[in-house]
Amino acid sequence: MNESSSQQVSQQSSQREGGELRGQFGQVLLATFASTIGFWAWMVIAPLQKTYATELGLDEGQISLMLAMPVLVGALGRVVVGALTDRFGGRKMFTFVLLASVPAVLLVALAGELGSFPLLLVAGFYLGVAGTIFAVGVPFSSAWYEAKRRGFATGVFGMGMIGTAVSAFFTPRLAESFGYLPTHLLIAAIMTATAILVWVFLRDSPLWEPSRQPLVPKVMGALRLRITWEMSFLYAIVFGGFVAFATFLPKYLTTIYPDDVDPIGAGTRTALFAVAAVVARPIGGALSDRVGPKVISLISLAGIVSLAYIVGQQPPEGVLTGAVFIGMAAAMGLGMGAVFAWVGPSTPKDKVGAVTGVVAAAGGLGGYFPPLVMGATYQAETNSYALGLWLLVLVGAVALVVAGMLRDARPGA
Template identity: 80%
Template sequence: MTRLTTSAPPQTELKGGLAQVLLATIASTIGFWAWMSIAPLQRTYASEMGLDEGQISLMLATPVLVGALGRIVIGAMTDRFGGRKMFTLVLLLSAPAVLLVALAGSIQSFPLLIIAGFYLGVAGTIFAVGVPFSGAWFPPERRGFATGVFGMGMIGTAVSAMVTPRLAQDIGYLPTHLVIAGALVVMAAVVWFMMRESPAWEPNREKLVPKLIGALKLPVTWEMSFLYAIVFGGFVAFSTFLPKYLTTIYPNEVDVLGAGARTALFAAAAVIARPIGGVLADRFGPKVVSLTSLGGIVALAYIVGQQPPEGVVTGITFILMASAMGLGMGAVFAWIGPSTPKEKVGAVSGVVAAAGGLGGYFPPLVMGATYHPESGSYSLGLWLLVLVGAFALVVAGMLRDVGRKS
C-alpha cells in the first residue's frame, strides 16, 4: 500500500477544527446511545416476552445489522451533502425509531420490537458521517488524531449501558425512551445551528453506485474492512452482548445494574484508547499499532474463554480487551486517510464502517447458537474469536504500512 498525497489548505484556514470535531463527537455519543438502547434492557424484554436464546440474540443483533449496512450509503451521502446536513438527518430520523422501540416494549410485542430494532439501526449510521467530516478539518498527517477524537463518540455505548437501565428503574420504561428521543432532537438542532463544514471539504456529486464501485475497487477498502470487522466488530459485539454474557455466566455475582456498569467500563476503555491509537498511528505508523491491537485481542479472548471467576481478573481482562480494540480502531482509520484519494474518503470510510458493524452483527448470533446450557459456557464462540483474530494478525502483518510522521 502506498501513501497518496492529498492537498490541504494552510493550517490557519482550518482554525476551529477541534471544536467542530468535538461537536461531532457529542452528536455521535447521542446517536450511539440510541443505537444501543435495546441491549441494556434485554433481560426485561426476555422475561416479559418469554424469549429464548435465539430470539434474544436476534433482538440484540438487528440494530447492529442495519446500522452497519446503512453506513455504506450514509458515508457516500456525506461526501455529497456534508456532515452538517447528514448529522442532522440521522439524528432526526433516529428519534421515531426510539419511540417505536418504546411502543413495542410497552405492548410486549416481539415482532414489533424486531421491526423497531431494524429502524433503530439508522442511529448507528452516524459514525459514517463523522469520519469524513472530522478528517477534513485536519491535514493528512493529523487525521488519525481527528478520527480518533471523533471515535470517542462510542462513549454513547457506555452511556446507554450505564444510564438506560437506571432511568428505566427510576422514571419508568416509556419516559426513558422519551428522554432518549428528546436528546436526539435537541442534538439535531444544536448541530444544525452550530456545525460548519471544513474549508477543505468539497462536495462530491458523483452518483452513489459508481462512487461505491470506485471505493470497492481500491485494495485499501477490503484490507481495512477486514481489520475493522475484527476490532470494531468485536467492540460492538461485546458492548451488545456483555450484559447477557455476564448475567448468564455469573448469575449469582452480577445483576442487571452490575452488568450495565461493567459494560460501561468496557466501552469507556475502548473510547479512551481509540484516540491514543490514532495518535500512535500518526507517529509510528498504523501497522505496528494494528498488530499490537490484534495480538492483544487474541490473547485476552483466550483468557475470557477460560471463564475465570468473576472479580478482578475478569474486570481487568475485559478492560484490556476493550483497550486493545480501541487502539485498533484508531489505527485502522488512521490507515485509511493517507491511503485513499481525498474524494473517496467518505465512501471508503462508509464501507469500512459497515464492515465493522457487520463484524458486530454475527458474534451475538454465534454466541447464542453455540451456548451450551448444560455447562453454561460460551467457550466455542470465544474460540472462534481467537481463531479469526489470529488470522487477522497474519493478514495485517502482510500489509504495507503507510508513511509515518518523522
C-alpha cells in the same frame, strides 16, 4: 522551482490551511457529541435485554436476534451514509441521521409497552439508522485536519462511541427510576435537541468540497480499491468485536455469573468496557500518526487474541475478569484508531467518505454475527460460551497474520 522555493510554497500552503481550519477541534468535539447521542440510541435495546427476555418470554435465539438487529442496519446503512456525506457534508447528514432515528426510539418504546416481540424486531431494525452516524463523522473530521494529523482527528471523533457506555450505564437506571416509557421519551428529546444544536453550530471544513459523483458508481469505485477490503477485514475484527461485546456483554455476564452480577451491575461493567475502548481509540490514532498504523494494529490484534483466550476459560467473576475485559476493550480501541489512521492517507481524497462507509459497514457486520454465534453455540449443560470465544481467537489470529503482510501507511513506507 528550486528546493528553497518549494519549501516556501509548502510553508505558505500550511499557513493558509491553518488559518482556514481555525476552530477545528471544537468542530470535531461537537461531532463527537452528536455521535455519542447517536450511539446511545443505537444501543438502547441491549441494556434492557433481561427485562425484554423476562416479560416477553424470549429464548436464547430470540434474544440474540433482538440484540443483533440494530447492528445489521447500522452496518449496511453506513455504506450509503458515508457516500452521501461526501456529497452533502457532515452538517446536513448529522442532522438527518439524528432526526431520522427519533421515531425508531419511540417505536422501541411502543413495542415494549405493547409487549410485542415482532414489533420490537422491526423497531430494532429501524434503530440501526442511528448507528450509521459513525460514517458521517470520519470524513467530516478528516476534512478538518491536515493529512499528518487525521489519525488524531478520527481518533477523537471515534470517542463518540462512548454513547454505548452512556446507554449501558444510564438506560437501565433511568428505566428503574422514571419508568420505561419516560426513559425512551427523554432519549428522543435529547436526540432532537442535539440535531438542532448540530444544525446551528456545526459547519463543514472550508477545505471540504462536495462530490457530485452518483452514489452507486462512487460506492463501486470504493469497492475496487484494495485498501477498502484490507481495512474492512481488520475493522470487522476490532470494531466488530467491540460492538458485539458492547451489545452482548450484559447478557453474557448475567448468564455466566448469575449469582454475582445483576442487570444494573452488568450495565456498569459494560459501560467500563466501552469507556476503555473509547479512551484507547484516540491514543491508537495518535500513535499511528507517530509510528505507523501497522504497528499499532499488530499490538491491538495480539492483545485481542490473547485476552479472548483468557475470557474463554471463564475465570471467576472479580478483579481478574474485569481487568481482562477492560484490557480487551483497550486493545480493540487501539485497533479502531489505527485502522482509520490507515484509511486516510491510503485513500484518494474524493473517495474517503465512500471507503469510510464500506469499512465502517464491515465493522458493523463484524458486530452483527457474534451475538448470533454466541447464542447458537451456548452450551446450557456447562453454562459456557467457550466455542464462540474460540472462534474469536481463531479469526483474530488470522487477522494478525494478514495485518503483518500489509504495507504501512507512513510516508515512505
